[in-house]
Every structure is written in C-alpha cells, then in structure tokens.
Amino acid sequence: MEGKPQIRSIVSGVTASRALIEAALEHRADALLVHHGYFWRDENPCVVGIKHHRLKLLLQNDISLFAYHLPLDHHPELGNNAQLAALLGLQPDGRFGENELGWLGTVPAALARNAGELAALVELRLGRKPLLVGDPAQPLRRVGWCSGAAQGLLAEAAAAGADVFLSGEISEQTAHVAREAGIAYLACGHHATERLGVQALGERVAAEFGIRHRFIDIDNPA
Ligand SMILES: [Zn+2]
Numbered sequence: 001m002e003g004k005p006q007i008r009s010i011v012s013g014v015t016a017s018r019a020l021i022e023a024a025l026e027h028r029a030d031a032l033l034v035h036h037g038y039f040w041r042d043e044n045p046c047v048v049g050i051k052h053h054r055l056k057l058l059l060q061n062d063i064s065l066f067a068y069h070l071p072l073d074h075h076p077e078l079g080n081n082a083q084l085a086a087l088l089g090l091q092p093d094g095r096f097g098e099n100e101l102g103w104l105g106t107v108p109a110a111l112a113r114n115a116g117e118l119a120a121l122v123e124l125r126l127g128r129k130p131l132l133v134g135d136p137a138q139p140l141r142r143v144g145w146c147s148g149a150a151q152g153l154l155a156e157a158a159a160a161g162a163d164v165f166l167s168g169e170i171s172e173q174t175a176h177v178a179r180e181a182g183i184a185y186l187a188c189g190h191h192a193t194e195r196l197g198v199q200a201l202g203e204r205v206a207a208e209f210g211i212r213h214r215f216i217d218i219d220n221p222a
Pocket residue numbers: 035036148149190194
C-alpha cells in the first residue's frame with residue numbers, strides 16, 4: 001500500500017493488526033513492514049469492519065505498508081526459517097515439501113541430544129515454552145522445521161527422514177500423525193516462530209538505505 005513518497009523510518013512487526021498500526025503511528029513511522037498483510041486467498045474482499053479501520057488508519061496517516069508472506073519464510077538468509085536455524089543453532093542441509101518450504105538439518109549434540117533437550121533450547125532462545133508431542137528421549141539425528149502454521153508438513157518431514165519436526169501451530173490431528181509417523185513434534189507458536197524474518201529484513205533495509213528501523217512485538221499467544 002502506497003503512503004508518503006519518502007521513507008525515513010520504518011516499523012516492523014509480525015501482523016498488520018490495528019495495534020501495530022497504532023504503535024507505528026506513535027513512533028512516527030513512514031512505513032510498516034510485516035509478514036502477515038491483507039487480502040488472503042478466499043477471504044471476503046469487502047472492505048468493512050476491522051479491515052476498514054485498519055486501511056483507514058494507514059491511508060489517513062499516509063503510511064506505506066509492505067507485506068511479505070511466503071518469501072519471508074523461504075528466504076535463504078533473512079527468512080524466518082533461516083533466522084530460526086541461526087537462533088537455535090540448527091545446521092540446515094536440505095529442504096522438503098511443497099515449494100521446498102520445509103527445512104532439514106542437524107543439531108549439534110552440545111546443544112540438544114534429544115527432543116526434550118531441543119524443547120528446552122527452544123524455550124530458552126524463543127522465550128516461549130513449546131508443546132512437545134512424542135517421547136522427550138527421542139534421539140535427534142535429523143530435524144525438520146518450518147515457521148508458522150506448517151503442522152501439515154509433519155508426515156512429509158517424517159518421510160524426509162526427520163526424527164523431530166518443529167513448527168508454530170498444532171491441530172487435533174497433528175498429535176495422531178506424529179505418533180503414527182514415529183516423529184516427535186514441537187509446536188513453538190505461530191507468532192513466536194515468525195518474529196525473526198521481518199526483523200532481519202527491517203535491519204537490512206535500514207542499513208542499506210540509511211533509515212531508522214524498530215521492531216514492535218505485539219504479543220500473541222497463538
Ligand atoms: Zn504466518
């Protein structure tokens with residue numbers, strides 16, 4: 001969405017919610033950079049209610065909105081999955097699933113030797129306690145991960161050779177699939193696993209163009 005012609009300051013955040021737009025206004029941002037934007041597939045396209053209020057706030061205040069969804073999960077350096085690997089010390093060596101959105105790799109034994117230790121590492125570094133489905137003693141030869149709502153990739157992660165799969169959300173069937181596919185699953189939070197890419201992109205843009213950048217975390221328990 002187009003705002004004022006010059007951008008000197010950007011605010012980044014996970015979702016272009018009303019709270020984030022208000023925070024951007026408070027910080028006098030010229031542009032907002034997010035992972036979750038507007039107009040999703042199959043969404044009602046009418047600009048009413050919540051969407052009306054959000055768009056009105058942006059338009060009235062001439063704030064540009066830049067939203068990058070899957071490219072910001074996928075990017076090999078700045079993406080959520082690359083940044084998640086860097087934060088947790090995972091060593092990527094492969095991809096799997098549709099559009100190769102799932103990442104595969106190993107965890108150094110010094111960081112975690114089994115699923116339970118990986119869960120503790122996630123809690124320490126992401127600041128959020130994950131939900132572990134499976135045996136905490138499950139050894140970690142191969143790990144798969146994909147930020148956000150990628151619980152549907154679980155069976156493919158198992159088929160690709162992962163002993164543990166890490167993503168954001170969990171559905172009812174996820175627990176059954178994990179048990180039957182013989183893979184441990186770590187639900188680490190959709191929001192918690194998607195805070196990193198937009199921050200890395202914001203920092204890169206700020207350095208490249210000599211502008212200010214501030215990440216604002218609007219807490220979300222999901
Ligand atoms: Zn997401």
